[in-house]
Structures are given as structure tokens and as C-alpha cells.
Amino acid sequence: MRRQLEDYPDEPIYNMKAVEQQTGISAATLRAWERRYTLIQPKRTASGYRLYSERDVALLRWVRRQMEEGLTISRVVAMLEAARQHGDTIYIEPQDASAVLDRHTPQPPAEFVQPLVQALISLDTERADEVIEQAFVLFTMPTVYVEVITPALVEIGELWHRGEISISIEHFATTYLRGRLLGLLQAYPHRSDMPMIIVGCAPGERHEVGALIFAVMLRQHGFNAIYLGQDVPVDDIVQTAIQERAAMICLSASSAASALALREVKPLLAQSQCPNPPLFGYGGRAFDTDPELRRQVDGYYLGSDPRDAINLIVNLLRSQRDGR
Numbered sequence: 001m002r003r004q005l006e007d008y009p010d011e012p013i014y015n016m017k018a019v020e021q022q023t024g025i026s027a028a029t030l031r032a033w034e035r036r037y038t039l040i041q042p043k044r045t046a047s048g049y050r051l052y053s054e055r056d057v058a059l060l061r062w063v064r065r066q067m068e069e070g071l072t073i074s075r076v077v078a079m080l081e082a083a084r085q086h087g088d089t090i091y092i093e094p095q096d097a098s099a100v101l102d103r104h105t106p107q108p109p110a111e112f113v114q115p116l117v118q119a120l121i122s123l124d125t126e127r128a129d130e131v132i133e134q135a136f137v138l139f140t141m142p143t144v145y146v147e148v149i150t151p152a153l154v155e156i157g158e159l160w161h162r163g164e165i166s167i168s169i170e171h172f173a174t175t176y177l178r179g180r181l182l183g184l185l186q187a188y189p190h191r192s193d194m195p196m197i198i199v200g201c202a203p204g205e206r207h208e209v210g211a212l213i214f215a216v217m218l219r220q221h222g223f224n225a226i227y228l229g230q231d232v233p234v235d236d237i238v239q240t241a242i243q244e245r246a247a248m249i250c251l252s253a254s255s256a257a258s259a260l261a262l263r264e265v266k267p268l269l270a271q272s273q274c275p276n277p278p279l280f281g282y283g284g285r286a287f288d289t290d291p292e293l294r295r296q297v298d299g300y301y302l303g304s305d306p307r308d309a310i311n312l313i314v315n316l317l318r319s320q321r322d323g324r
Contacts, residue, residue: 005090008058012043012051019052023060028184029136030060036129037077039063058092065093067137070107072130109139109147116152120173121165128176141184141220142307145213149177153209174209181212185227188219195247195317198278200228200237202251202258210284211252214306221310234261238268241278247317250302250309252284259286259293266298279316283309 016027033039040060042050059080066076083090112135119127135144153174160170199215201208208230218225226244228237232251241249253259262282269277280299287293288304300316302309 002091002093003058005055005058005062005092008053008055008092010053010055012053014052014054014057016050016052019057019060022057023064024137025060025064026136026141028141028187029133031187032129032133033073037073039077039080059090062090062092064137067134068107073133073137074126074130107138109135109143110151112144112148113151113155116148117155117159120152120156120176121159121169123169123172125176132180142217145217146305146307149181150210150213153177177209178212181209181216185212185216185219185225188216191219191222191224194222194224196224196226196244197248197250197313198226198228198237198241198244198246199250200232200252201230202253202282202284203233203261204231205253205255205258205284206230207254207285208252210254210306211250214250214252214283214309217306217310218313221314223313234264235268238265238272242269242272242274245276246278247320248279248281248313250281250283250313253282253287254285256286256290256293259284259290260296262297262299279320281309281313281316 014022016030019025019030020027030040034041040052040056042052042056044050063073063076063080066079067073071079080090082088112131116128116131119125119131132144132148135148139147156165156170156173159165160167197218199211199218201211212227215225215227226246228240237249237251240246249265251262251265253262259282265280269280281302282297282299283302283304283306287297287301294301300312302312
């Protein structure tokens with residue numbers, strides 16, 4: 001039987017992790033909604049941690065249901081405010097906590113790519129925020145990175161190459177996505193108790209969003225991911241990795257020239273005479289499209305999908321730890 005929203009207890013009892021599990025909405029999205037829309041106002045513990053009530057969880061389930069029907073978060077918030085102003089009752093459908101995670105969503109991730117592209121080439125950051133936040137509600141964060149943000153960036157690059165948008169628009173879109181991803185990276189704490197993985201771009205490489213996505217995913221997976229950004233000198237990154245006792249170096253290249261510069265990494269690691277040198281992995285469009293480049297660079301090719309790359313890294317580090 002449906003219950004009114006006000007019938008749910010308002011005592012703060014759930015931490016953010018529990019709310020994620022019950023609603024399928026990521027912590028990053030919850031924080032964004034709190035800042036932008038004041039949708040939920042959780043209480044705080046003495047240490048500053050958020051606590052949510054059953055009413056908060058029920059409201060978030062209601063919000064997610066509306067978004068699964070195709071509404072944007074701004075439209076849902078407007079509906080909620082109108083209902084509150086007019087004294088209308090909000091009814092919450094009964095639902096098992098796991099049902100949110102298991103329910104088939106009518107919109108596949110690919111359907112969010114073109115709305116995001118159109119928002120970015122129109123310089124509409126508010127609309128772009130809505131598209132990304134709605135995608136984060138309906139899909140896992142890695143799915144959004146790989147199946148929404150990455151294809152949108154590729155499409156924008158192709159529009160520029162065809163002369164359909166200016167370089168200014170392309171730079172705007174890249175800067176916007178880079179900012180969103182850096183915000184996510186900074187939202188996850190450094191895990192000094194976990195293996196350090198240094199991520200960056202090959203010498204001369206200016207396209208960094210793919211590497212940044214990978215760093216965010218590693219951080220979310222629990223690794224102590226250190227992101228160095230664009231155009232990293234090979235000798236410098238090897239020296240840093242050895243000094244910091246990193247477990248692995250991961251570098252990205254989108255052009256053949258920057259990819260071939262990575263041939264220096266393994267010889268430099270060997271010359272260091274470090275007893276436990278970092279592993280070396282590489283990826284990026286250059287390696288995805290040209291198998292010959294993979295044969296010329298000594299290291300582990302991480303593949304075209306960062307989700308598979310993380311699984312490979314987990315297995316590599318486990319084998320290294322076990323001495324295999």
C-alpha cells in the first residue's frame with residue numbers, strides 16, 4: 001500500500017553508504033543535489049558525516065522513479081516544490097531496497113550521449129549538469145564514464161574535425177568535462193594504505209580526459225591513484241614512481257608520436273636497479289587503433305575499456321604480491 005511521504009520517520013539514522021545501497025543513487029550525485037537544489041538536507045554528526053532519515057530515503061526513491069520516466073532533476077525539483085507550496089500529498093510506492101538496483105531502466109546509456117553533446121556545443125552547462133546527473137542516477141558511475149562521457153567527447157572531437165563546430169566550442173566542452181571529473185577525483189580521499197598507481201599522459205599528449213576518467217575509477221575502486229595530467233616527461237614520472245614506491249605506472253597516448261615515446265619507460269625502470277620496480281601499463285586511442293604500437297612498447301596494454309583495465313590491474317598486482 002502506498003504511504004504518504006510525511007508518514008515516514010524523520011530521525012537521521014542512515015549514513016551515505018546505506019542511502020546509496022537503498023536508492024541506487026551515488027554519493028557524488030547526492031552531494032551535488034544537496035548543493036544545487038537543497039533537495040535533501042541531511043543532519044550531520046559531530047564529526048561532520050551526513051545522516052539521512054527514512055523520509056529522505058523515501059523521497060530519493062520517488063525522485064529516482066520520476067527520472068526513470070524521463071524527467072530531468074530540475075523538473076522533478078520543480079514538481080516537488082509546487083506540491084509543497086500547494087499542500088499536495090506525495091505518495092511513495094512500497095519497494096524492496098534491492099528493487100531499485102535491479103529494475104530495468106527504459107533508457108540505455110547511449111541515449112544520453114546526444115543530449116550531452118547538444119548541451120555542450122550550446123554552451124549550456126546547466127543542461128549538461130542535468131544530463132550527467134540523470135545518467136548518474138540511472139547507471140553506475142563507470143557506465144556513465146565509459147558509455148556517456150567518453151562517446152560524447154569523441155563525438156565533439158569529430159564535429160570539430162568536420163568543421164561543424166569551432167575550436168573554442170571543443171575547448172569549452174573538454175574543459176567542462178575535465179572540471180566535472182576533477183571534482184569527482186577530489187571527492188575521493190587518498191588511500192595511503194592502498195597500492196599507489198600513478199596515472200598521466202605520455203610526453204606531448206594533450207588529450208587527458210581518458211586518463212582522468214581512469215584515475216577517477218581507480219580512486220573509486222580504492223586505489224591510491226595519483227593523477228599527474230598532460231604531457232608528463234618519461235624520466236620524471238619513472239623517478240617519481242620509484243621514489244614514492246608506486247605499485248604501477250599507467251600512461252595514456254592518443255597519437256603515434258606520444259605512444260612511441262613510452263618505449264623509454266621499461267628501460268628506465270631497468271636502469272634504476274630498483275628491487276621492486278613499478279609495473280607499467282599503457283592505453284589510449286593510439287594503442288586501441290594500431291596493434292603495431294602495442295608490439296613496440298614494452299608493458300601491459302590495458303585495453304580500450306577502463307573497466308577491464310581495472311580488473312587487469314587487480315590481477316597483476318595480486319600476482320606480483322604473491323610472487324607469481
